Amino acid sequence: MTKIGFIGLGIMGGPMAANLVKAGFDVAGYNRSQAKVERFVEAGGTGAATVAEAVRDRDVIITCLPDSPDVEAMALGDDGVFAHAREGALFIDMSTIQPATARKLAEAGQSAGFGVLDAPISGGERGAIEATLSIMVGGEASDVETARPVFEAMGKTIVHVGPAGAGQTVKAANQLICAVNIQAVAEAIVFLEANSVDPTTAINALSGGLAGSAVLERRAPSMVERNFQPGFRAELHDKDLRILTAAARDAGVTIPLGTAAAQLMAALVAQGDGKLDNTALLKLVEQLSGR
Amino acid sequence: MTKIGFIGLGIMGGPMAANLVKAGFDVAGYNRSQAKVERFVEAGGTGAATVAEAVRDRDVIITCLPDSPDVEAMALGDDGVFAHAREGALFIDMSTIQPATARKLAEAGQSAGFGVLDAPISGGERGAIEATLSIMVGGEASDVETARPVFEAMGKTIVHVGPAGAGQTVKAANQLICAVNIQAVAEAIVFLEANSVDPTTAINALSGGLAGSAVLERRAPSMVERNFQPGFRAELHDKDLRILTAAARDAGVTIPLGTAAAQLMAALVAQGDGKLDNTALLKLVEQLSGR
Amino acid sequence: MTKIGFIGLGIMGGPMAANLVKAGFDVAGYNRSQAKVERFVEAGGTGAATVAEAVRDRDVIITCLPDSPDVEAMALGDDGVFAHAREGALFIDMSTIQPATARKLAEAGQSAGFGVLDAPISGGERGAIEATLSIMVGGEASDVETARPVFEAMGKTIVHVGPAGAGQTVKAANQLICAVNIQAVAEAIVFLEANSVDPTTAINALSGGLAGSAVLERRAPSMVERNFQPGFRAELHDKDLRILTAAARDAGVTIPLGTAAAQLMAALVAQGDGKLDNTALLKLVEQLSGR
């Protein structure tokens, strides 16, 4: 049976690791705050007091951490994953980080004799709990095949999108499209209401045509109701859009709408609405329209 | 049997009027250029040499013209529709025009004893030919019911979205969302390619999630192939986005992404690509990225 | 002595017409609201009860009205300027309107035997009172020479910038540059303050270099103090930016920053701050930054 070390038992990582336990894997979980380790033990996992303990002799090591520097330090640090993992282990980072960092870690890991995958996720807290996440995987095909049973215990859609870094690149593209679409729907709703058109009727009329989208179908109804319970918090989307804009700049790609949407998401967070759902961009459109 | 006068037998109006004939209506067609009238006669319609001839004694009068001033002149002009139509006739404008103009025409028409609907369409030339258009209707419910059999001969989805002007408002919202979504997908494709990720694989991975949309599913594949055969020409979308931005300004609504997308579509047209599909926005992203 | 008819005795037109009287011209003044005519009579002018009365037998007819449709109706209307003016009279529109409308009026006026100039102004209410306006003039050189003594009674800088419509074009360019510069300074001030740098010291340091501008020198100090007493009201600048964006579109010119500044000014007005100085754009930057 595959032995897994899981580092980062937060809002996403916690339920993901629990789902691995449920699927029968032997999982050692580590988190800086031990309270989260205890909760994981209650869910049937094995607690690890140190990174070394979580990593040693494991076949697969998974990280699910906040940002690029966290993952980089955890992988490369003196007391980190690569320092303690057994030769030939497979390192899978499921955080959302810079594609460039993912590529750097893949190179460093391979030099040190590890398999490395970047495998960011989408689908939110609910997807993590219900094991219905979408997982975008970058790396070697053989490593993806090794990891597949592990991924299948956490997600529903697993797609190998390319070599090292490709997972993070696709995740960044996903966050670009989602942010822009949400903002477009927000602008449309405020425009409709300002013209005294019932937005729900209009959304129904629009959904079948080329304007149709997952955002329009799944999110617009709660936007119309001004229900901004997350879902996916604006502050997390903001962080991901920083990754996007930096990656686009590094690649020399001009993304005028992506950049504009990133500014708006940052403004939403700056105004203190970072804990709301990312669809709260609607509030900003209303504010800018004096409504 | 309902007698219809149809004014404007162009790329859209021509096949729409022909579909009415096919459905058994008695249709008199008028167009400024008589060549189009002749083609309509070949399709089984009755040719009208003047507006008066097309309008007199008709139950329903439909206009399908390029822009707001055309429709306004045709409705209100000394030799226009309201001057010649019989009392109680139903006037349906299926052009895409300013919501404010639609409201003005409804008021003028009702004062003069006519029913008035604004009923812009989406679905493109193909939808017009195959009678699969989406029709967004604004006006009185009773007039919509009167018109329904007429609409059903031309389209598949007929939605009554609100009072006078609502059809045009929803159409403008549709064009906003479509333009922004296309641009988002264009930015994503160029970003993916610049990072050496195969866009087709990525699009498949993204389609099932919150980034999924009709644009991603139906248009992205041809964008990846750089196939910009219209579809819906950039210059027409540009015209519609002028209507949108003016209507948003009139309503005091700030639409940062809608406005930015409108600038980009205008730039595409200014560069001489107005006859290409609106998805040619991808060319602009490539140009701005030096690719 | 030149006999002048002056139509539009508002905030700008009132003091301008009074300055013409002071300079010794025979001026007949007309305004829709007669209260303004009475004030003009108190200032020494001759009151006119109708447009015809203000226009008949005058050498020069000046209009100073809110917007393009007002000027168009006043010039071309059945009871308008061209209907009543004597042959060979010189028509000078000093309103800020669409360049295209100015060109149309020049053509119509010349066909009817009139000289026509477009001569929009900048310098605000204070410039109007103190006769220190800048006047940007489009039209025939000979007409400009005829008008020069008249202009010199109202302004300090009179520049003939080109043929019919050129005055309005330059005015639109002026409003573009001013709006964008104000917004840039607003962003800089908020950025400096957020980084705990004293903006006044910084502005002094920046003024001597390439960042230096009239906005930085004359407006930034009151912006730092959050003193938004007009000056030039945001709602008027907003109107002028509508003219700009429409004219740019008509000319096929893409102005990304001009358009973005126009959106922001419109948002300021939509929020109810239209009566404040246009430098109140700073409030919007603060709001978007949660400050």
Add this chain to the structure above:
Amino acid sequence: MTKIGFIGLGIMGGPMAANLVKAGFDVAGYNRSQAKVERFVEAGGTGAATVAEAVRDRDVIITCLPDSPDVEAMALGDDGVFAHAREGALFIDMSTIQPATARKLAEAGQSAGFGVLDAPISGGERGAIEATLSIMVGGEASDVETARPVFEAMGKTIVHVGPAGAGQTVKAANQLICAVNIQAVAEAIVFLEANSVDPTTAINALSGGLAGSAVLERRAPSMVERNFQPGFRAELHDKDLRILTAAARDAGVTIPLGTAAAQLMAALVAQGDGKLDNTALLKLVEQLSGR
């Protein structure tokens, strides 16, 4: 006599160090590429083969390097400035870097017993050669006084703008205003020309009013001539705008025009025009306008 160590003898640093020699200072110069050191020796300076040699026993150590990581490594590295400088030495970084990095270096330096100033410059290659640079200084007042004679040998305008990091913050604000103003003038010129108005006449008319600026007076004439010889290269401005946008994000400040100008400058560089003057933004406006 003050003994100076100067690290970074590039396009800017080279002539700056030479001017210090001319002013009578004892200057040891270091550069990674020794060819530049040799040129400095020809100009009368003392060559240093290592950082240690340039730094040891010097009263003042100046760095003039490309970017934040370079300066950080040079200051804090195992073989860097702080490792070799004598206690009490004054470290002055004249590079353009992140305000946050400047603050971090000030803290580290002060802990280690050094004075630290951030003193970025503007005025271009010409200003460096002619000793007419503007220098924006952040740090302790007493350190600024110590450094003043040194600054006066290199620049004309020396302003102490605040505590550590303030120099870099003001520099970033400078680059924001300059980029936005250049783009505004570029949009205005293309708009004027598209309307057949002579831009030179218009620029003269606009210069005296609120649209007046150093960009309009000093740069617009060469823009009209399409002379894009640098000046200040687009690729350097692009680098500075990355610093700006990152610093604004860190401070939670929304800068819609600054961000849009940064995108345009990045696009200019991506298209291969990075070696041109930053006023080549005009080319981009023309391209987007199909001209």
